[in-house]
Amino acid sequence: MSPLPLVASDLDRTLIYSSAALAIAGPDERAPRLLCVEVYEHKPLSYVTEDAARLLTELKSAAVFVPTTTRTRAQYRRVRLPGPPSRFAICANGGHLLVDGASDQDWARAVAARIAAECAPLEEVTAHLRATADPRWLRKERTAEDLFAYLVVERDALPEQWVKELAAWAGPRGWTVSLQGRKVYAVPKPLTKSAAVREIARRTGATLTLAAGDSLLDADLLLAADAAWRPGHGELAEAGWLAPNTEALAERGVVAGEEILRRFLARAAR
Numbered sequence: 171m172s173p174l175p176l177v178a179s180d181l182d183r184t185l186i187y188s189s190a191a192l193a194i195a196g197p198d199e200r201a202p203r204l205l206c207v208e209v210y211e212h213k214p215l216s217y218v219t220e221d222a223a224r225l226l227t228e229l230k231s232a233a234v235f236v237p238t239t240t241r242t243r244a245q246y247r248r249v250r251l252p253g254p255p256s257r258f259a260i261c262a263n264g265g266h267l268l269v270d271g272a273s274d275q276d277w278a279r280a281v282a283a284r285i286a287a288e289c290a291p292l293e294e295v296t297a298h299l300r301a302t303a304d305p306r307w308l309r310k311e312r313t314a315e316d317l318f319a320y321l322v323v324e325r326d327a328l329p330e331q332w333v334k335e336l337a338a339w340a341g342p343r344g345w346t347v348s349l350q351g352r353k354v355y356a357v358p359k360p361l362t363k364s365a366a367v368r369e370i371a372r373r374t375g376a377t378l379t380l381a382a383g384d385s386l387l388d389a390d391l392l393l394a395a396d397a398a399w400r401p402g403h404g405e406l407a408e409a410g411w412l413a414p415n416t417e418a419l420a421e422r423g424v425v426a427g428e429e430i431l432r433r434f435l436a437r438a439a440r
């Protein structure tokens with residue numbers, strides 16, 4: 171029997187959407203019905219459409235579905251996707267490869283060693299962020315899994331130039347900068363979703379890999395796949411990012427998540 175295709179999908183603003191990211195168009199009475207898939211501090215936080223929930227459940231029997239996220243493990247565990255639990259998941263942008271919910275220690279060690287060898291330490295980056303971020307637009311400063319840092323910002327007040335300067339500072343130090351909604355991420359370059367996906371493909375023997383994502387941190391994931399999709403919104407769409415293997419969808423917001431699942435399913439079932 172040939173191995174199932176591997177489907178590696180980003181979560182936030184690709185498959186699941188906060189109310190601020192739903193971008194529901196048209197009259198309210200025709201809005202898609204939504205299913206809440208994440209509760210945070212007793213309040214609903216993330217949604218998929220009801221049709222997306224059905225498609226995802228179907229996809230999980232046609233493919234090895236791998237949630238592939240920059241979220242920390244704790245943030246990921248709050249997300250309760252429809253269908254049976256995934257055997258594999260990728261958290262912390264590739265820093266943690268979960269197998270049946272537990273982080274693969276060998277993988278985590280190998281990633282940490284590579285980062286230590288190739289990148290400026292996290293402390294240097296957080297010190298720089300602290301020294302240059304302006305309290306007028308900075309809301310929170312966080313590190314994730316001792317691997318990378320992110321800021322929560324007031325997007326309207328955040329100067330574009332500051333992000334550019336941060337990226338120029340971070341690049342030679344082996345770090346990448348990504349702006350996603352209200353968050354500015356600084357992530358070590360070797361910390362990639364694609365490396366973790368390749369490892370899972372090796373373990374499952376998958377010969378076809380499909381992917382989807384909306385942000386700069388997903389670009390390597392999309393490029394590493396045999397076929398990929400990106401929504402009509404997000405950092406990649408805004409940058410006009412295109413690749414020969416990646417279809418740029420017109421759909422924006424939560425319906426883009428539904429369309430991505432439709433494309434995954436059509437391709438995986440071929």
Ligand SMILES: [Mg+2]
Pocket residue numbers: 180181182183184383384385
């Ligand atoms: Mg995303």
